[in-house]
Amino acid sequence: MIRIFLIGYMGAGKTTLGKAFAKKYNLSFVDLDWYIEERFHKTVQELFAERGEDGFRELERNMLHEVADFENVIISTGGGAPCFFDNMDFMNKSGITVFLNVKAEILFQRLRVAKQQRPILKGKSDDELSSFIVSALQNRASFYNQAQYIFNADELEDYHQIENSVIHLSKLIGLE
Known part of the structure; x- marks a missing residue:
């Protein structure tokens, strides 16, 4: 069983x-996020x-x-999900946790x-966006760094990089 x-x-x-x-x-x-939207027939923004x-x-x-009961699954959480309640501890106990670490400059790009497409970012100037990202990463670092594995996800820009990342991630977590 994989989770x-x-x-x-x-x-x-x-x-x-x-x-x-x-x-x-x-x-x-x-x-x-998609799971929540399907269940409640509303966007995350509307629910927020x-x-x-x-x-x-x-x-x-x-x-x-609920989704942590699923088996043979890979779950993509919302960016803020690990930062609330005991969510990080819960995920660490329920399966394998992987923090996709990306440099602020790459996230900015x-x-x-x-x-x-992201209401929280809409209307921000480049400087505001950059500052927003840096600040959020600093605020969330203590939660993200509780993951069992930290994976550099700077290179996901094309098919080849994605395929290589899949291979590297599978080796990191011991699937290959």
Whole structure:
């Protein structure tokens, strides 16, 4: 039975690497944010607006516990999920945790392109975006670094890099 939790900041490549890894090892893939949206028929942003951050984080924790019962799965968490309640400890006890560590400059490049699709980033200047990323990484580091494995996910820009990352990750966690 395999259960892997991918954690890291938005834009770290949790979904990209998670899907590729799941495909190679014939695992199910669950993106926790997508799972929540499917269950509640609302976007994460809508749920956040309706329930506030505390309400959303409680919901997120409950859904994390639900998907943690799945077997032969790789789960991509939301960037903030590890930072609330006992979520990090729970994930460490429930499966393998991998922090996708990406340099702030690379996150900036990835998120700069996608900021219109991410309401929390929309309207930020380049300087504001860069500062926002650096600050968030500093605030979340103590949670992210509790992962059992830390994986450098700087190189996920094309098919070849993704395939290489899948191989490296599988070796890191002992699947190969």
